[in-house]
Amino acid sequence: MLAVALVDRTGSGLWASVSVLYFTYVSGLTIAQIGTLAALAGAAGIAGAPIGGRIADRFPLTRVLVVLQLLRAVASLGLLTTDDYALLLAFSALGSLGERAANVLTKLYATRVAGPDRVRYQALNRTVANAGWALGGLAAAAALTLGTAGAYRWLLLGDALSFVGVALLTLRCGEPAPPSRVVAASHTPAPAGRPANPWRDRLYLGYVATETVLFLDDAVFKVGLPLWIAHAADVPHGLAPLLLVLNNVMVVALQVPVSRFGATTAAAGGLLLPLSLAYALGGLTMALSATGGTLTATAFLIAAAVSFTLAEMVHSTVSWELSVALAPDTAQGAYLGVHGLAQSAQRGIGPLAVTAAIAAGPAGWTVFGAGIALTCLVQHRTVRSRLAQPSLSVPPITLSEH
Missing domain, CATH: 1.20.1250.20 (MFS general substrate transporter like domains)
Incomplete structure (x- = not known):
């Protein structure tokens, strides 16, 4: 694959x-x-x-x-x-x-x-x-x-x-x-009879709702940074594609090492707390990029790109693990399909959110980052009760086909 x-x-x-x-x-x-x-x-x-x-x-x-x-x-x-x-x-x-x-x-x-x-x-x-x-x-x-x-x-x-x-x-x-x-060591027991319905699982739907907000880092790189550089920051416009390259290089180089910090369900859930700091720092550095000259603005924009890229990699690790761990084995496809709605919905909401932040000026970016950081904490609280349930099975072992 x-x-x-x-x-x-x-x-x-x-x-x-x-x-x-x-x-x-x-x-x-x-x-x-x-x-x-x-x-x-x-x-x-x-x-x-x-x-x-x-x-x-x-x-x-x-x-x-x-x-x-x-x-x-x-x-x-x-x-x-x-x-x-x-x-x-x-x-x-x-x-x-x-x-x-x-x-x-x-x-x-x-x-x-x-x-x-x-x-x-x-x-x-x-x-x-x-x-x-x-x-x-x-x-x-x-x-x-x-x-x-x-x-x-x-x-x-x-x-x-x-x-x-x-x-x-x-x-x-x-x-x-x-x-x-x-x-499987799923934290959601498989119900007897017909497979579970994700649309009736309030906890999972609440989790997916918070995921929609956490995926907003995608809109930052596709819409937010280019528009902010073009209309507000005192830096050459050519910096925008360079920041996209930085994002891509960081993901290629660091995604695998970062994933080691979320190798288990418990570890992935714990990453939501440092993830909130990364989002908050990204919003703050975007705001600060409008407060100085060209060199200062460039430095803060690079810091913002690094922060949001780190957030992207950590969230990817957390999202992958929790979306599966919170789903019963008998309905993984249905549950992951509902989880996929978060990223799809973000494609419509994201551009509106970042353009609103740009329109509000530096304070808008501060609120933007703080809002996603707060959502990380909400998600942590949302999933904590289910993840705290004792596993009903032994550690995951894939059985042989033979």
Whole structure:
């Protein structure tokens, strides 16, 4: 699955960095049309997480993943065939739904295969994925030097072919043992009768609600930092892409070492307290970047990027472990599907939150960081009671298929 992550994210890196340019210069869409298309496609993606999770509890996981990757390939190829706005919207929505569903199922696959080493596996997966994003972005940047419509089309074709490659690689992966074949130290006992329903689990829904806020670091790098640098901070605009590179390099270099601090459920829960400090420090340094000259602002912005990147890596470790530990084994897919809604919802809420912080000035960033820090503490209190329950089984051991 690590090879799958590399190929998948390399293809996505080819497309993500040029999608707006493609729709502008090749499809001839207006800014308003592009914004509407992105918003509606993102809304469709929200449904992908719970749908994918529910299906994964009923059918072989690898086969469902293959279908989803082929669905994404069809969606990308469909964009190449038309400039009709309605069809572009339909294909974009289809691709977004497939992407979110595939992300949840890939996480579920790792959970079943890695067993007690799932946190380390996730860290390796994120490292490989970020390397793939970087490779795709560099390839896209090189292709864009041509500045032709053909170059944009080749990048989109490369994205589509990457999904076909991912589907072929997935076919070679063994089907992981279902939850019933795994002895797991879940903190949520499996109920008798039909599988548990995450929509009736108030504690888990409360946890997912706090997760939506903790995922806001994504919007900081994609929207907040570039806009703040462009409109408020006294620094060269070229600093924005450099901070994104810093974020990517830190994740590739440090995600695996950081994950060792959350190798168990108890350790992951304990990371929520230092995580709150990282978010608070990120907001404070963003605010301070508006109080000095160019060198001072640059130093504070670098500090902010480092703080939010550390928060991203720690939260990734915590989120991976708790989202699984809080779910009963008999309904992992359904529960992880609901958890996937947090990241999908953040894509809509995040840009609004960071632009509100920018509009409010330095105080806005301070409140932004403090608000996420407070949410970390709320999440810690929310999950503490369930994590305190004694495990009903022995330490996790994946049973042999033989």
